[in-house]
Amino acid sequence: xxxxxxxxxxxxxxxxxxxxxxxxxxxxxxxxxxxxxxxxxxxxxxxxxxxxxxxxxxxxxxxxxxxxxxxxxxxxxxxxxxxxxxxxxxxxxxxxxxxxxxxxxxxxxxxxxxxxxxxxxxxxxxxxxxxxxxxxxxxxxxxxxxxxxxxxxxxxxxxxxxxxxxxxxxxxxxxxxxxxxxxxxxxxxxxxxxxxxxxxxxxxxxxxxxxxxxxxxxxxxxxxxxxxxxxxxxxxxxxxxxxxxxxxxxxxxxxxxxxxxxxxxxxxxxxxxxxxxxxxxxxxxxxxxxxxxxxxxxxxxxxxxxxxxxxxxxxxx
Ligand code: ADP
Ligand code: MG
Numbered sequence: 411x412x413x414x415x416x417x418x419x420x421x422x423x424x425x426x427x428x429x430x431x432x433x434x435x436x437x438x439x440x441x442x443x444x445x446x447x448x449x450x451x452x453x454x455x456x457x458x459x460x461x462x463x464x465x466x467x468x469x470x471x472x473x474x475x476x477x478x479x480x481x482x483x484x485x486x487x488x489x490x491x492x493x494x495x496x497x498x499x500x501x502x503x504x505x506x507x508x509x510x511x512x513x514x515x516x517x518x519x520x521x522x523x524x525x526x527x528x529x530x531x532x533x534x535x536x537x538x539x540x541x542x543x544x545x546x547x548x549x550x551x552x553x554x555x556x557x558x559x560x561x562x563x564x565x566x567x568x569x570x571x572x573x574x575x576x577x578x579x580x581x582x583x584x585x586x587x588x589x590x591x592x593x594x595x596x597x598x599x600x601x602x603x604x605x606x607x608x609x610x611x612x613x614x615x616x617x618x619x620x621x622x623x624x625x626x627x628x629x630x631x632x633x634x635x636x637x638x639x640x641x642x643x644x645x646x647x648x649x650x651x652x653x654x655x656x657x658x659x660x661x662x663x664x665x666x667x668x669x670x671x672x673x674x675x676x677x678x679x680x681x682x683x684x685x686x687x688x689x690x691x692x693x694x695x696x697x698x699x700x701x702x703x704x705x706x707x708x709x710x711x712x713x714x715x716x717x718x719x720x721x722x723x724x725x726x727x
Contacts (some may be wrong), residue, residue: 411437411723419722427690427705427714432676433703439685439719441666445712446657446679447614448671449623449630450511452689453637453709454599456672458511460519461580462596463494464571473573495525495592501585504543508535514582515597516552538649540583553585554626558584558591568594576628579636605637608709613638615716618665622648622656624675648709654678670704670712672696685707687712 411419412578416433423430430436447453465473472490492500495508498711506527507512520527530550533543540553542561545653552559558565563586565572571594575582580596610621620643623630630646657679661667669676669683669689672692680686688700691707704711 415476415722417716422722423715423718426711426714426718427583427708428711428718429703429705430715431701431703434686436719436722439664439668439715440700440723442617442668442685442716444618444620444665444667446497446620446622446660446667446669446683447639448653448669448673448676448679449621449625449633450599450671451692452676453605453621453633454601454671456511456599458581458597458599460498460515460595461598462575462582462594463498464568464594464596465492465494465497466567466591466710467491468485471567478552492587494593495523496522497585498595499525499527500550500587500592501552501583501595502546503530504533504541505708506530507533507609508541510535512583512597513541513552516583516595519597548588549586552583552593552595558586562585563589563591565591567591576626578630578631579632581629582623593607601633601636602707602709604708604710608712609638611713612709612716615713617716620645620660622653622669622679624648624650624653631668636715650675651678654682657683668712668716670709687715 419436420430450456467473479522498520505516506529517527530543530545539557543550555565565584572582575596580598582594582596585593612619619639621634621639622645627646630644631641634644648656657669666684668685669679670687672689674693675694677695680699686700687702688696689707690703690705697703702715
């Protein structure tokens with residue numbers, strides 16, 4: 411492209427809230443044949459809300475109405491049967507030191523229900539898996555199946571409950587207390603209004619659309635289905651440090667991938683992608699690593715970025 415055409419394209423982009431970091435990026439975008447979306451905060455709003463609290467009995471079976479409250483003056487008085495509020499209080503207390511959106515939703519959800527959430531005595535983040543906290547001298551785990559398994563707790567009694575919630579597109583988290591599975595809490599996010607249109611418009615342009623997430627396979631597929639992404643194009647349970655490897659693997663067979671993401675976790679993947687595109691409201695780290703920033707946080711602007719690139723380059727041919 412001539413410098414003039416590039417300038418026009420970059421300016422048109424800026425007018426639409428699509429910021430190209432340079433003329434070379436503008437030229438590249440038209441050649442993208444695969445768009446890889448991060449799930450949370452990119453295809454979804456990233457505003458998690460607590461939706462479910464399920465209590466299990468001593469045998470790991472769900473308890474219909476949560477049993478009697480076992481809390482007295484903020485202290486657990488019995489370990490036999492916890493109530494819904496007990497499980498939620500434990501989970502929220504364990505999570506109160508975490509900045510993870512899943513954690514924030516649990517804490518906010520507990521406070522909305524009038525539960526007094528205190529700080530844990532101690533907590534440890536297990537990236538991609540959950541949290542291990544000490545609450546009133548007892549160990550509380552909140553996280554995925556692997557977190558429990560790695561800590562010697564069998565998550566399988568909760569499998570039916572987990573699958574039910576995950577099939578609804580929710581992120582379900584197991585709660586363990588003193589080495590026992592005591593409940594499940596679930597958070598849900600809403601898919602962005604234009605996500606489905608963005609996916610179908612890309613597919614109409616014969617661009618392969620994929621999704622990558624640290625979330626579990628079932629939740630990821632439920633969300634993919636809502637936006638029209640082929641289940642085969644979903645890469646789930648990808649650990650934060652593996653996102654860039656996943657994008658490299660996608661590009662290994664000669665694909666030119668645009669990675670679209672918002673999180674700190676996404677930055678390395680944005681950097682290795684043929685074109686890295688950050689959501690404007692995302693983290694600074696993601697925006698710095700990216701080649702394009704979408705100021706309006708709108709997945710449809712991914713299509714716009716490719717179109718502007720296309721139009722700019724066609725005109726000068
Ligand atoms: P995402 O890609 O959605 O940001 P992460 O890689 O941060 O996901 O986490 C992957 C999975 O690990 C989550 O879906 C959840 O099951 C579990 N997890 C991570 N952090 C937490 C947490 N603070 N509390 C509970 N579960 C968590
Ligand atoms: Mg994200």
